[in-house]
Amino acid sequence: MSEAVTIPATKTKEETKSISQSYWSLVWWKFRKNRLAVVGAIILAIYFIACVFFAEFFAPYGKATESDFIEARPTYFQFFDEDGFTLRPFVYGLAEEIDLATRSRLFVLDKTVKYPISFFVKGESYKLLGLIPTDIHLFGTDPADPDAKVFLMGTDRLGRDQFSRLLYGGRISLFIGLFSVIVFLFIGVTLGAISGYYGGVTDIIVQRITEFLSAFPQEPLFLALGAAVPVDWPSTRVFFMVTILLALIQWGGLARQVRGLVLSGREEQYVLAAQSFGASDRRIIFNHLIPATLSHVTVIATLKIPNMILLETALSFLGLGLVPPTVSWGTLLQNANTVRAIRFAPHYLFVVPFILFAILAYNMLGDGLRDAMDPYSK
């Protein structure tokens, strides 16, 4: 009985709502129904919170804080000891050991020592979001004991905590993805729209440049451009240079797609109508034609971000993008570029799942957005 009453009531409510629903609310409604895309969005939100905004808070140590434990194995949170389950996690201590075969020092878990984990513990001081000075970290060990350390993902050759560095590196890598996509969008959309709208000589010039870019093997081009960045530049300037380089190499494909959309769009009557009301070319391109391509462009952009992150990682791995001391996923992966590192410090490879999940999340989000924004999909 109650069903019979409630069903028509909710239906009329939805009907009245649907009249005033804008394009974006429809997109949001469709997007929400796509589980995978929502998962992707949530993963990305976690990434941005943990890496971009609050890396200092989530990381137990600073990105350059060195320790005596060189290439130590990861000390994971432990919940079981000989007495059984403890609610409070602890980590085992690290002991130095000499490997007789390779005659090298190793740090391995010492199960006789246990350090309890504290949450919201005082550590190195930093400024939250660059504004609020504080020294609280999400977790850590007793700051008074110099031997008590927690290295969730081990340490590197200088004894720096890799987990902390991965969070800081994520900030750079995620930012590079975003920034270079913004530059990429700016160049690609503007040139594509101009090329499509004016046609003729402009079109020929722009299209030949995009063809040149797409015909040229990308890696050597990037290697050449990357090698052209002066070695003595400060790391921030290198960062922006790499951002711009990534965009400069990639814009061609987007420009072609936007050109195609504008080419069909400019024959629409609303362009003629806008012209007949005295709109200038600039107004027609930027206010009438480009907005009509935005749903397409948004999807390309979302799918392009992981591409840019990967490219940055690959280049930094080869030593041609960002260079240490800048911490990015690419420079962190550089640690793993020897057989020795993989044999004796496999924890360097923790950076791979970090990148992998970010890329997957972006792809899931992009696919979801594409489905949600396509007005012809059901």
Add this chain to the structure above:
Amino acid sequence: MMTEEKRDPLIVVKDLHVDFDVRDGIVHAVDGAGFTIYRGQTLGIIGESGCGKSITAKAILNMIPKRGKMSGEITFYEKSSEGNGEFINEIRLDQTDPDGEIIRKIRGGHIAMIFQEPMSSLTPVYTAGFHITEAVKLHRFVGGKTIGGQMGENIQKKRGVSEEEAREIAVDMLRRVGIPNAEKRVNSYPHELSGGQRQRVMIAIALSTHPDLLIADEPTTALDVSIEAQILDLMRELQETQDMAIMFITHNLGVIAEIADEIVVMYMGKEVERSTTIEIFENPKHPYTRSLLGSIPQIGEKKDHLQTIEGMVPSPFNLPPGCVFHPRCPDYMPGKCDRVYPEYAQVVEGHWARCLLYDGCWPDTAEAQAIKKTQTVAD
């Protein structure tokens, strides 16, 4: 109809030619059109599809596609009141830079246009209100609008309309064109409006800048008959309140009879007849016009077949010699119409036509006169 001295010319088109150079040859899309649009009056232009009606309209706004070549004169008489006197600026629209500031001020500001397809004339990503405010902000200025001299040395810029003022104008315009619940509808996107409402929005955009001339290019073709009647009523009503001229392009004789003061009939890019609406309907001179009128179905008359105009519109690359209408003409005079190209002349007071049935249309060349004589003898 109005008397001569009260008529105040707004647009004078003289000997307009528009040619398109395409792969198969040159198409004379408009081949010698000449008419005057008077302030506050309605000029109807009728003709079959492809006879150059729309191109003529676009030529007035200097919006001919880039491949087209335009010649002839289009003069716009702009009335401006500066200081205490009213004076008239003559602006040669055909000589303005098609991307320049002068013509952009005129487009929308002084001459607005509405199109056949209301479905696609609104940018899908913007609300109805945005479209109106965009036009208003481009063209309406507080304290009047002024466009400078011949080539725009002294374009005056007054303070533009603010966002809130523009929005108020938008709501007010939507209300005036009869859109219910205008305060809400101003935020509607084109896909949320019906065809008739979209055309009303188009009219609202066009009229929001108080233009001197509204070019309506088959504005009701895509609409059903009841909406058509409403839109026509609306245009007539707004024309009276805003003292605006209308150039009404259609192939629908019923519509034109209702709205136009004067009619121009076009065939294959050529103006073939021009007179007042009553004259055209009561006393058509050109056989083409007669055929057109004859093909309107009459209520109460029972016929087996609807009368049509025989034959097909000729290919624009292969125009027949002489009068272009002669292969389809019921009054075809062999030996005359296929040899002599008729001139456009006044056949009766206030009634112009281009047909060899009338003496005035014979060209003054010796050859033509000779042909005229031989045939008269043969009759």
